[in-house]
Amino acid sequence: MSERRTESTPTRRRGATLENAITDAAWEVLVELGYSGFTYEAIAARAGTSKPVLYRRWPQREDLLIATLTRHWRPLDIPDTGSLRQDALTLLRTVNAERARTVILLRVQLADYFRETGTNFGDLRSRLRPGDQRPPFATLVDRAVERGELTDVPRSDRVVNLPFDLVRHDMLMAMAEVPDENIVEIVDTVWLPLLGVSPHGTRAGQ
Template sequence: MSEGRTKSTPARRRGAVLENAIIDAAWEVLVERGYNGFTFEAVAAHAGTSKPVLYRRWPQRADLLIATLTRHWYPLEIPDTGSLRQDALALLRAVNAERARTVMLMRIQLADYFRETGTNFSDLRSRLRLADEKPPFAQLVDSAVERGELAEVPRPERVVNLPFDLLRHDLLMGTGAVPDETIVEIVDAVWLPLLDLTLHGTQPRR
């Protein structure tokens, strides 16, 4: 034990240890108080540090918010079953199981953030995604093209990403996870038929 330090004196946190503690505290503040209560003062107090420590890392409140959400919006594993249908079902089921709580949190706790910034859930999702990372369903379509399941033709981004958008809508409109039959319906009755319209280069009607 170094001179001048007692057993009751905690070691000073630095680097990644301190940053992780701040992000954990920020998440707890967001969950408990929502965006309005997500202040530098509240996070610093909860993390047992000072506001200048936060400002040095995240100059704006939105920077701290994105860093906090990124920790809890980890990339999902992209399925590779050899079948576009099975890949889509597996990915939607993973989103339904692992992200339902986070989506509901964003709906409730970030409403003021969306109003303040004039953005929406899709904009936020884009910020949380790595800059060079393709959306998950775009990756599934690319794999299907490589396997020969789909023709290599241009497809509207809205069509490619539709399964996630529909699932997100149902999550936001409901109070919990989406029934599995809804997931199957999204894939079989909506998405695959739309992709089939582009099989020979035919674009869906605008």
């Protein structure tokens, strides 16, 4: 007669369950200890597993870091309000509410990683975004062109993504969420005029 499993019998974790447990533990270690403390030993101990289990899945520490950040960097919902201005404000307010703490945390806790790899936050953000996913503000601009709010002309990535870059800059300078009036200023007095659109939704000169 086979032995019946009881509630006290440990269940061996496999596949996605095990990997999620490891990346959750890795996130906790990163938050508490930063990249300098982001070691296989610390993560294995926190996850209740062994270092060889981690090495089999992520041969390099950077591999494990990217897997951890990918799991905990939730994709943003792209608004579609019918207005470029309102789309931009909605997206930036969402970034401010949902991402400010994480952006600040990663900038501080990953300082050693950026120095060691010679990369920056923008490089990391590109790695975390799925390869077939366009930057959010590029999607907003494309939709505005389709609606006739913007002319269909080439625009540099720097111009298109400027609102996010400015909000991130303010976050990191103040190490806090960005005041809403700053977000409105970025959209109304910097970005929309740069695109040739007034805050009222008309093209400049109309």
